Amino acid sequence: MLSEGPPAQVDKLANALVFKHPSIPLLGNAEEYPLLTRVIDGVLALKKDRRELLLPNLHEFDTIGIFSDYGGEAPDSKYSTYSFLFSAYDLREDTLQRLEATRAANNGFGEMCFKKLDDGNRQRALPDWLAAPDRFEVPLSGLLFNLVVDKAVHSVVFKNDHLDRAVIAACLRDEGFGEWKPDVAEKLIRIVHCVAYWCAVLARDGQKLLWMTDDDAIVAQPRINGFRKILAAALRKYATIRYADIAFATPFKNAKRKGSLNDLLSYPDLAAGSFDSYFTTMQKFGTPVVKSTTVEVLNWLCEQGLGLKRLNILLEPNAIGGADATFFSMVRAIEQPPNTVRIGIRL
Template identity: 30%
Template sequence: MQFDKFVFLPKLEDTYPLYVRNIVNEMSNTVKFPSFDGSKGLWIMSDYGGEHKGAGFNTYSFLICCHDKTPVYRDECKKIREKHSLNTPFKEFNYKDLDSQRVKASLDDFLKIADSYLHGVLVTVSVDKNIPSLFGNTKREGQRFIQKQLKDSGLGEWKGEIAEKLMRICHPIALYLSLLRSKTEKFMWLSDNDAINADGKKRSFEDTRNIFTRVLAMYTKDPFEIYGFAKSFKDDPYTNDILSLTDFAAGAIQDILSSKVKNIDKSISKEQEKIFSWLGNDSNFLMKHHFIFTKSKTDLWDVGKVNITNASSSFRG
């Protein structure tokens, strides 16, 4: 696996949401990006956190990794699942359920193989819940703007908060995908089951897919020849094991920021400490980028990167 010290960041045009331009500015201070030269296709996994009562941040996590490197990872996952009896009965790795003795016994190995065999980048964007919208000065303004654009474009009729969530997710994924594609012409986006990919009365999962391809076209002139979208694979534990890494990131970083930035008291388990440490350290193959948007007293918001050291974190804004 090679790493690019720099990538050619897109020109910061006014057509990009301010939210994305802020991320690009922070990217310029990021030392390394993965290189996917020679890759035949990319996996995109995503999960989201912070929607429960008492959370101080919404977190949006996604992993972009080289698909043709994942068979070795899957083989190692199979060994771990057999060693710790994680398939009898089936046990999913889930940040909200780290108390299982089987999960506790296998967590070190599970995080180690992710760093050793997954080639890519894990990204988390955290947004202060006191920020009403990332697409307008007020919640009403931002969400109505998105709703109108989607409806006028024939992309379904959406509830305001779900429409904004979808845009918060689609734009950074599209940005990273455009930067990292190399000569790759295929990708598959696998998302956890969520309101953004559920069928509604006046919109569908097909609309979600079409919205993402429209957003992606903002960032890359060359279309992907083959692409797909899917929800969690119920009968494929090893693919869901990769998806669990984004669940870990979304949940853990929400907990860290709620504690350190919002001063919300939280007890931290040894298992959470292990995940914090894993998120705070790049491996030779897997990079981790964490961005934070906090409510500003003088502007719409402040932006920075989250630096994690075990249970402690700092952010630069």
């Protein structure tokens, strides 16, 4: 865990921020749910049984902020990546102020994102940017969940059949959720059901949800109303939680607002892009061929933060036509940083 506070206080705070008794396994009659959330629920249950599952305790906060971004759209990408930040929205201001200070100290660059990491200002800012959510003063309690899906997995809804995407689109149309292209329908179900599953695990009655997703075909007009209906149906499917409010947004276009919630969206953006680059080059060349900034992000993703927990799941096809999920953690390419503190979490 990365922090710079006194060890005893760090230990106390870290334990207070961990969700000790999550409702996992969550799914009862598993056949009612997509293959995706069934396999996620199964591997999380195994991790919980081994007392290795670190999740954030978000119940003390008024609002859960959800920020998501996706990778793997390039024609040569071999994997699709989906990254979600579930965070204590009430604590956002301290992290956002640290990020804005980091930006100002590096010539006031624009958005921090994976595609712009060749820029020198962003490269210099990256270490402090990654460290910002885990500062001891006011850490950002949350979970950065990263799902990497081998594109050889055609569908994660029914049984990993290449015809499933057309069936999904037809089901959405017949149930009144609008017209969706098969590939977009598959992506929509993956994203919405991940969000609904984790909200069922992390949220409580009376909380508000704010979800900011990257601009994507799943939220393009004129299907936005269908998207909202699908989200509401999925949230009801996984839990009986009564949310006080559910708000939805895409990244702000107004330049004056760039130093705001868009900055929290940078974490799933960096994760999705880095994992796509790592796994795609690994499959192509037998070894990852990535830039030093990508290595820096990957190293950060293999650590657990004081406030921000990281959980990475890889989904690959199995021999019987389904899909298997496994946890993965990257092997550090550099030495452990000197400010790393090892903490005993009591689960």
